Amino acid sequence: MKRRVLGLSTYPIRRPRHGGQFRVAAIADFYRGFGYDYHYSAVYESPAYGPADVGPDDIKLDHVDVRWQGLPFMGDVASGTFAAETPAAYAHFCQVVARLQPDVVQLEHPFLWPLIKRMRSEGKLDGVQIVYSSHNWEGPLKESILKRAGMAAAKAAALRAGIEAMETELVRAASLVIAVSTADAKIYAGLTQRSKVLVASNGTPRPPAENPTGEAGKAAPAGESLRRKLFGGDKFMFFVGSAYPPNIEGFRRLVADGGFFFLPPKKAMAVCGGASEGIFFSDEYQRFVIGNSERVQFISDIDDEQLWDLKRAAHVFLLPIEFGGGTNLKSAEAIASGKWVITTSVALRGREAFRDAPGVVVADTPKAFRKAMIQVMNSPPLKLGARDRAARDKLYWDHVLLDSGIQAAIEALPYPDGPKKAP
Amino acid sequence: MADAAKTGAAGASKSRAAASRRPAAKPGTRFAFDLSTSARWSGVAVGIVRVERELARRAQEHLGDRLQYCLYDLHAKAFRTIDPTTAMAIVEGRLNVDFEPGETQRLADLELRTQVRAHLLNRPRLFSVLQALRGRKVSIEQTLALRAATGAPSMTFRQIGREYLIGNPRLYQAFQRLRGRSLSLSQISQIRAEEARQRRPVEAGAKRVKLADLAAGELKLAPDLVVISGGLDWEHKDLRAIYRLKGEHGFRYAAILYDLIPLNLPQYVVPHYVNLLTDYFGELFWTADFGMCISRKTQEDALAYCAENGMQPLAMRHFPLGGDLPPSKVQATLPEALTGKRYAIFVSTIEPRKNHRALYEAWDHAVRQGRIDAETCRLVFVGRAGWNTSELMHEIRTNPHTKDSIVLMEGVSDAMLDALYKGADFGLFPSRYEGYGLPLAEMLSHGLPCIVSPAGSLPEVGEQLVVYKDPIDIAGWSEEIVRFFSEPQLLAAHRQAIRERYRPISWERASDEFFRALEGLVKS
DSSP states (O other), rough: OOEEEEEEEEEESHHHHHHHHHHHHHHHHHHHHOOOOOEEEEEEEETTTTTGOOOOOOOOOOOOOOOTOTTOOOHHHHHHHHHHHHHHHHHHHHHHHHHOSSSEEEESSSSSSHHHHHHHHTTTTTOOHHHHEEESSHHHHHHHHEEEEEEHHHHHHHHHHHHHHHHHHHEEEEEEESSSSHHHHHHHHHSSSSEEEEEEOBBBBOOOOOOOOOOOOOOOOOHHHHEEEEEEEOOOEEEOOOOOOOHHHHHHIIITTSTTTTSSSSOOOEEEHHHHHHHHHHHHHHHHHHHHHHHHESSOOOOHHHHHHHHOOOOOEEEEOOOOOOHHHHHHHHHHTTTTTEETTTTTTTOOGTSSSSTTTEEEEEHHHHHHHHHHSOOOOOOOOOOHHEEEEEETTTHHHHHTTHHHHHHHHOOOGGGGOOO | OOHHHHHHHHHHHHHHHTTTTTOOOOOOOOEEEEOOTTOOOOSSOOOHHHHHHHHHHHHHHHGGGGEEEEETTTTTTEEEEEHHHHHHHHTTTTTEOOSSSSOOOOHHHHHHHHHHHHHHHSEEEOOOOOOOOTOOOOOHHHHHHHHHHOOOOOOOHHHHHHHHHHTTTTHHHHHHHHTTOOHHHHHHHHHHHHHHHHHOOOTTTTTEEGGGGGOOOOOOOOOOOOEEEEEEEHHHHHHHHHHHHHHHOOOOEEEEEOOOHHHHHHHGGHHHHHHHHHHHHHHHHOOSSSSEEHHHHHHHHHHHHHHHHTOOOEEEEEEEOOOOOOOSSSSSOOOGGGOOOOEEEEOOOOOOTTHHHHHHHHHHHHHHHTTOOTEEEEEEEEEETTOOOOHHHHHHOOOOTTTEEEEEEEOOHHHHHHHHHHSEOOOOOOOOOOOSOHHHHHHTTTTOOEEEOTTTTHHHTTTTEEEEOOOHHHHHHHHHHHHHHHHHHHHHHHHHHHHOOOOOOOHHHHHHHHHHHHHHHOOO
């Protein structure tokens, strides 16, 4: 029977940009690929997302409860409170559920659990199975982010405890828990005897087919011309990241500190995405801003075509992430690319099998990271054998989700009784 | 990773070539000696200026008609030729060049605004906020472009404020009144005139000429040219612009490397200079083709830097510096404080790296123990007080046990320095690190027994002719100073050994070695 799945979270997925969006979008595609009727609804923060980013069932976070006002990085938690406690928002989600009649509600992240908890208590989700699709074990991650943002340790610990309690409650209520790493899966398995716990690592989308260039009478695509304009045919390092603090802080400490004088004074590094601004204005980058800017090209706003073109031509992917949870989507993308990868152990979490793979350099200190960048930039492009290529192919979303056993687990979930039963 | 390590050297070589480092294979047949630092310098030629002038003075006899002299025009980012007569006038301190375009002595309001803007662009967050308050959103790219177009500020905020005030005499008068000082407008006018003179001090007797008035043509940049540069390039050159010029014209660049202390021992460098010099070296190793090092140690440090950064090492040679002082027509007499006294001498700017503190502590220790007669013996520090020494200077000036036996001298002439060396019992050099240690060469040239730190290049200069003491061994320094003062036969033996075995390095010999090594590099 055709499953009806409603996905819920705290960001839209119409135009994926960050890791969480890519994961949810991949899951949506995966479900739809099996013929499921998948719908998605989110509370989103404005102005981070504009009209072009949101879907028809997404709702803007209009009111931040007094409990979260003035606290940094608490928009996701505030979204849960908003959805559950604000009459208009609650009515919106009730209407979505009534219209779609899902037999499975899949929560991406735990933050909208207060909404689902209320709906369940009011009998609006009777018989509907809850799937918790985790992206991180969120409490400790949030605590580390808050402490790095300057919050007092006691306050951060209290907020962590609240998030842990919420996530624990959700795990215990869920019929199925999907974790991103075995480490997270162990935590969830320790919290519940009832729920089935699966691991589906983060994967990466397959690159679009390369645009042929140089055809007579046809201009090269815009993306390629940008890359050619910036780097010509020379080697360059590639980093892409959102404004998410671990992206910026890791880059500052492991890559930018000390300047880029090991590179010749011409563009040899592409920094893409929302992390650009935070990196550019960091003390580490500003210290030698003129010399650095001879070598580093920031592309804060980049379209997909240009981005793919840069990825295809990059000599090395940098993953300077020092904290954060889950498995890093960018590590899958970097490894699957078949390029050199310089990564921290944290960024490689969930991909430990590739730790000793050819072309993967693990560096966890500024000194080691710098040494690796120097050595790799002085190395020829990475060449992989068929076996290594095949191993990397397993990192694409289609493989990852198929191998995870999610489909069988979803199929095995019981259907609701009565009028909610799928037609 | 092993793959990367194995292929590193080959990769470095390729990236260097790609960086237009050696765009042409033609051997250098013409040389252009850059005098941009000497041309700006006023006062006694010491340190880097001394090296630039001594080598430039002798360049023509080595390179003949293949030599031109040049200046780097920082505003036009171009090298300009000067004739040999003008060059010698600069080398001899008779001519001082004003590189600033235009005639205005006082900074115009517009220029002050540019200075303020340059400061703000150095603080991009503040700049963004101010622009946002003005209703403008400035992107990273725009900030960078503005910054590049504006350039770095050359004045501090304090200087800008003062410049602005003094440019508005009534405002300055009112401000001074608030500080309890009453100044007439004519007095303010005098202050302005004095400051204008101080802003561009000119050596006594030196003529000051604007660069434009030298009718200096543009240096012909081509693959057969080697530019020799040994001045304060981090202040007077734009290496990034020179790198691009090299890419366009294919000439080669020979830089004198004094030391890599800002990279390896930044704690001993004036904070502002750490960033400036790190930036300078960061570009220099991509821009220069030849490195002329003032010691083997500096060459080793430069090689290590290149290796650490995966760069193809520069073609390098090392050469010694001369230890002879310029001949002086006048003969100086020792100051009264040293007349009839025995003394040990240390010649260096007073700053943490030079480690005057070790000598002060050692001296204090010996005096308190009564092992040095503070009535007859003196410790002489020759050099100005540099950065981060205010506590030490306070101690030296106030310690009742030593204040009368430690003599501070600064701004001494070559003639006075010669007299001081001649009159000293022995020399001291406790530095934490040196790229060469010119005062040690000078002391040995004067036959002075020396107690020296073994740090950096000092053993290259001191060879086996000096007594080495670890710069952190205060008790050891104290003991050795006492021994040198109390054992005349020991001093005599040292003097004899130096007389017999030390081969003084004159600037003649130093320049011979410099130009021979440079030509060898260029040919190879």
